[in-house]
Amino acid sequence: xxxxxxxxxxxxxxxxxxxxxxxxxxxxxxxxxxxxxxxxxxxxxxxxxxxxxxxxxxxxxxxxxxxxxxxxxxxxxxxxxxxxxxxxxxxxxxxxxxxxxxxxxxxxxxxxxxxxxxxxxxxxxxxxxxxxxxxxxxxxxxxxxxxxxxxxxxxxxxxx
Amino acid sequence: xxxxxxxxxxxxxxxxxxxxxxxxxxxxxxxxxxxxxxxxxxxxxxxxxxxxxxxxxxxxxxxxxxxxxxxxxxxxxxx
Numbered sequence: 001x002x003x004x005x006x007x008x009x010x011x012x013x014x015x016x017x018x019x020x021x022x023x024x025x026x027x028x029x030x031x032x033x034x035x036x037x038x039x040x041x042x043x044x045x046x047x048x049x050x051x052x053x054x055x056x057x058x059x060x061x062x063x064x065x066x067x068x069x070x071x072x073x074x075x076x077x078x079x080x081x082x083x084x085x086x087x088x089x090x091x092x093x094x095x096x097x098x099x100x101x102x103x104x105x106x107x108x109x110x111x112x113x114x115x116x117x118x119x120x121x122x123x124x125x126x127x128x129x130x131x132x133x134x135x136x137x138x139x140x141x142x143x144x145x146x147x148x149x150x151x152x153x154x155x156x157x158x159x160x
Numbered sequence: 161x162x163x164x165x166x167x168x169x170x171x172x173x174x175x176x177x178x179x180x181x182x183x184x185x186x187x188x189x190x191x192x193x194x195x196x197x198x199x200x201x202x203x204x205x206x207x208x209x210x211x212x213x214x215x216x217x218x219x220x221x222x223x224x225x226x227x228x229x230x231x232x233x234x235x236x237x238x239x
Contacts, residue, residue: 029177032184033215099173109181 007036007154011147014160015044015071016079017088017103023048023160024106030156031113038154039110040147041138042120045160046127047071048107049117049134062128071133073103111137118142165234166190171200172230179205180212183235187218190237195221197234209233 008030012023023039031037041049050056050071057066070076077088096102101109111117119134121141131141151157167186171179179200186196206223213220213235221234 025177028181032177032180033212034184034217035215098175100175101178106177109178113181113184 005034005036006156007038007150008156008158009147009151009154010037010039011151011157011159012039012041012045012048013043014079015047015069015076017076017091018078018080019160020045020048020073020076021103021106023158024103024110026158027115028106028110028113031110031115037110037113037115038118038147038150039115040118040120040142040150041123043123043127044069046119046123046129046134047076048073049119049138050129051133051135054133056130056133057128059128065127069127071129073107118146120147164195165197166194167196169196169198171198171202171205173201175202176204176208180208183209183212184216187216187235187237192237192239195234195236197232199226200231200233201229203231205231205233209235 010023010027012020014020027037027039052072052074054072055066056071057063077085078091081087117138119138119141121143124130124141167190169182169186171182174182179202183196183198190196209223210220218238219236221236223233226232
């Protein structure tokens with residue numbers, strides 16, 4: 001009756017709309033099926049847990065990166081055919097017309113189902129992203145050892 | 161034996177993964193042995209709801225295509 005809880009570890013390296021969407025769909029689906037789910041966000045993936053409309057960066061390069069690489073679920077575009085934001089607009093419209101759940105609601109569903117969102121400390125340092133730039137539901141920043149510990153205990157590991 | 165569902169839910173218009181997410185949230189609102197009935201329009205529920213019950217251990221009491229467009233299913237909370 002009380003079998004060990006199955007676990008899923010997702011490494012989200014990508015910050016594209018399509019890949020972030022796939023990540024949150026897999027995470028919420030797994031959590032809905034009773035699995036323990038850990039998402040580890042690194043490099044571009046940090047955009048998926050950044051607050052909307054917040055510019056990151058401290059130094060010159062960091063600020064430039066913050067402007068050219070806007071984070072937050074409303075800012076990210078598809079990995080292909082983005083065409084300077086037109087693709088993002090088109091995909092969002094097409095998904096809305098079909099009634100696909102939008103990213104913010106999808107992420108909230110994952111959070112409500114107990115999915116853990118872990119930011120990568122090293123990527124945050126490189127890109128000059130602080131905890132204040134991230135949504136409050138994230139855990140404290142972690143490193144590779146923490147991710148590997150979760151991955152080792154998991155029956156499924158995905159790298160997106 | 162209680163045959164009437166404790167909760168009746170409308171999943172019409174919802175697409176993957178929301179039917180599974182919503183049923184997972186709803187199952188916590190009923191007691192063990194009670195039923196939840198739902199109606200959806202996403203044909204994906206025909207595969208996904210049985211998969212969800214197999215994963216979670218809850219019981220699939222009924223799953224049927226109703227009129228070509230809607231799908232009705234009943235699940236029972238087991239644990």
